[in-house]
Amino acid sequence: MSRTILRGRVLSFHRVPEGPDDAASYLYLEDGAVSIEDGKVVAVGDFAATERQGAEIIDHRPHLILPGFIDLHVHYVQSQMMAAYAGSLLEWLNTYTFIEEQKFSQQGHADAVAVDFYDALIRHGTTTAVAYCSSHPRSVDAFFAEAQRRNMLMIGGKVMMDRNAPEGLCDTAQSSYDDSKALLEKWHGVGRGLYAISPRFAITSTPAQMEAAQALVAEHKQAYVQTHLSENDAEISYSMELYPGSADYTGIYEDFGLLGPKTLLGHCIHLNHREAGVLADTGAVAVFCPTSNLFLGSGLFDRERLIKHGVRTGIATDIGGGTSVSMLRTLDEGYKVLQLRGQRLNPFASFHMATRGNAQALGLEETIGSIAPGCAADFVVLDAYATPTMRMRQATVSSLAEELFLLQTLGDDRSVVEVYVAGARAKSTLGGL
Ligand code: GUN
Ligand code: ZN
Numbered sequence: 001m002s003r004t005i006l007r008g009r010v011l012s013f014h015r016v017p018e019g020p021d022d023a024a025s026y027l028y029l030e031d032g033a034v035s036i037e038d039g040k041v042v043a044v045g046d047f048a049a050t051e052r053q054g055a056e057i058i059d060h061r062p063h064l065i066l067p068g069f070i071d072l073h074v075h076y077v078q079s080q081m082m083a084a085y086a087g088s089l090l091e092w093l094n095t096y097t098f099i100e101e102q103k104f105s106q107q108g109h110a111d112a113v114a115v116d117f118y119d120a121l122i123r124h125g126t127t128t129a130v131a132y133c134s135s136h137p138r139s140v141d142a143f144f145a146e147a148q149r150r151n152m153l154m155i156g157g158k159v160m161m162d163r164n165a166p167e168g169l170c171d172t173a174q175s176s177y178d179d180s181k182a183l184l185e186k187w188h189g190v191g192r193g194l195y196a197i198s199p200r201f202a203i204t205s206t207p208a209q210m211e212a213a214q215a216l217v218a219e220h221k222q223a224y225v226q227t228h229l230s231e232n233d234a235e236i237s238y239s240m241e242l243y244p245g246s247a248d249y250t251g252i253y254e255d256f257g258l259l260g261p262k263t264l265l266g267h268c269i270h271l272n273h274r275e276a277g278v279l280a281d282t283g284a285v286a287v288f289c290p291t292s293n294l295f296l297g298s299g300l301f302d303r304e305r306l307i308k309h310g311v312r313t314g315i316a317t318d319i320g321g322g323t324s325v326s327m328l329r330t331l332d333e334g335y336k337v338l339q340l341r342g343q344r345l346n347p348f349a350s351f352h353m354a355t356r357g358n359a360q361a362l363g364l365e366e367t368i369g370s371i372a373p374g375c376a377a378d379f380v381v382l383d384a385y386a387t388p389t390m391r392m393r394q395a396t397v398s399s400l401a402e403e404l405f406l407l408q409t410l411g412d413d414r415s416v417v418e419v420y421v422a423g424a425r426a427k428s429t430l431g432g433l
Contacts, residue, residue, distance in 0.1 A: 004423060006034040007047050008060035008381065011400070012067055012371035013356040017348035020401045026348060027371070028400060034065060036377040039151070039422035044371055060381050063417050064403075066351065067369050068127025068378035069327035070358035071316050073226070073266045073287045076117040076143060076156070077101050077110075077134040078320030089232040089296050092321065100320075101159075102168040104134035110142035118146050122426045124326045125380035125416040128359075128368055130226060130264060130316075131156040132198055135169050135176075140183045148191035151422045153368055153376065155224055157196040158183055160213060161204035173208035180216055184223055192376075192422075196224035196264070202239040202252045210256040217258060224262045224362075227253065229286075230275070231267035232298045250275035259284045261363065266318060267292075268306065269299040280310035285361045287314050290333040292321035301334075304343045314361035315353050327354045328411040335408065347404035377423035382407055386415040 010032030017025035033050035035043040043050065081100040086092035104110045121129060133139040133156055140158045147154035160176040161169060171179065180197060188195035197220070199205045199213040217225055230236055230249050239249050246252040250271065253259055261283035268279070268286035279286055288301045306313055316322075317330050324330065331350040338345050345353075359369025368376050384403050385391045390410050397403050407415055419427040 002037070003042070003055040004036045005050065005052060005055045005057045006036070006060060006065055006379070006420070007057055008032060008063050008065040010034060010044060010065045010371060011351070012044070013348075013352040016357065017346060017352055020346045020348060022348065025352070031061070032065070034371055034377070034379070036423040039377055039424075041371055041373055041375050041377050043373060060418065064382045064384070065371065066380050066382060067355040067359075067371055067375075068380050068419060068421070069125050069354045070362070070369060071121070071126050071129040071327060072264055072285070072314040072358050072361060073289055073316035074129050074319045074322070075132045076114065076319075077104050077132065077139055079113055079117045079120065082320040082323060084320070086296070088234065089298060089321075090234055090238070092296055097320070098165050098169055101134040102166060104136045104139040105168065107138045107142070110134075110136070110139045111146075114142040114146040118150055118152070119430055120325045122150075122419050122421070122430060123416065124328075124413045125382070125419055126325070126327055127378035127380070127419065127421055127426075128153045129155070130196060130224070130362070132159050132200070132226065133157060135159045135161050135171050137179045137183055140187070144187040144190065144193045147193050150426070151192065151424070153192035153194070153364075153378070155194045155196050155362070157198035157224075157226070160197075160199045160209055162209045163206050164204050173206060173212045176209055177212035177216060181219075184216070184220055188220075188223060194224065195220075196226045198226050199258070201228040201235070202243060202249065203235065207243070210252070210258075213258060214256045217260075224264060225258055225260070226264045227258065227266070229253065229265040229268050230270045231293075232296070233270065236270060248272055248275055250278050254278055254282070261312075264314070264361070266316070267298065267301075269293060269301055271306075276306055276309040276311055279306070283312060285312045285314050287316050287361075288334060289316050289318035289322060290337045291323040291330055292318035293337065294333060295323050296321050300337050300341050302341060303338055303345075304341070312361055314358045324412070326412045328408050328415065330354070331408040347401045347408065350408055351404055377420055379420040380416055381418040381420075382411070383415050383417045384411070386411065390415070
């Protein structure tokens with residue numbers, strides 16, 4: 001069995017850092033060695049104390065080796081429509097998004113965009129993402145087939161939507177049930193792929209389709225569930241017009257049994273007290289999508305309030321409402337959103353969120369999001385000197401916390417030196433770079 005050792009500055013989290021001085025919350029090795037066999041971490045420790053006999057050594061000094069980034073909410077089918085000029089969510093969906101997603105009825109298109117999407121993830125250091133495909137089953141096949149080719153742990157599913165959208169995107173309650181079930185059975189657990197049952201949001205699903213989603217969730221407890229919740233005022237009002245019997249927007253999903261610890265809810269910006277309590281009680285995850293929330297003018301995520309309620313949270317790009325594939329850019333914008341809320345996010349807490357925190361939101365913290373024995377060898381290697389501006393600023397940086405903050409504030413894909421997926425180099429082996 002061949003062993004590879006990555007040498008460099010290693011950073012991995014044990015738990016949520018409570019402040020910039022909470023050194024017990026993470027492992028940091030100035031000259032570390034990460035030993036990999038069969039795509040998994042087998043040992044982590046100081047390089048000098050590591051058994052190196054027969055191992056291939058890859059030296060990444062002076063760069064930082066972290067667990068690969070995890071993106072909890074992204075629409076791979078919107079990869080080609082980022083930066084679409086729209087006033088707010090519903091206009092953006094109707095004017096651009098629903099037009100763009102219709103292209104995924106073509107297998108060739110889905111296959112080509114999937115390749116570009118995965119290339120973009122890897123360039124930016126993201127090794128796992130939870131994605132919405134389009135309503136077309138072939139878009140799901142393209143998504144999982146490409147994940148399997150790259151040996152990536154990816155989660156995704158067919159969007160279920162049977163109203164308030166163009167005919168070319170609409171399924172029916174029955175066909176969405178049948179197609180989702182078939183796709184789940186085809187792809188869940190194949191390679192590292194995992195399925196997410198994906199009713200788009202209340203506006204585009206009839207009660208009959210919500211019932212279909214409810215049946216799928218009840219029949220497939222191993223699968224994730226993803227949808228959108230409380231992103232925009234007009235969206236909330238329209239949802240309540242469509243579901244007048246529910247207590248509030250969260251109540252719609254609650255009434256159809258869609259909330260649980262494997263449920264990921266994009267946005268969750270304008271929740272009332274009851275809704276926050278329901279999320280806490282069910283264990284559903286509120287996913288913060290800062291670049292999207294700023295771009296679409298949706299509002300400011302109230303992280304502290306949700307955490308005080310006991311709600312589990314995570315962070316994501318929400319491409320193509322989001323404006324960058326980069327989790328570094330996402331952390332930066334997240335920091336600014338929270339500043340506007342009067343909430344500080346320390347740099348360790350940021351990097352925890354994008355790695356182990358998001359893994360915990362998925363219940364996958366034993367598998368991804370940490371550099372620890374038994375975890376997948378999915379890593380990102382970061383360079384805080386990647387651009388002239390970063391080099392200039394780095395000259396005055398004197399702590400790891402400052403370096404991380406510099407990376408998140410000024411970094412992007414240029415700071416991503418290398419990416420490993422299941423122990424294999426993934427960025428430097430991309431074509432055409
Ligand atoms: N709500 C329903 N669909 C979408 C989508 O594609 N993007 C965002 N940001 N919100 C949504
Ligand atoms: Zn979304």
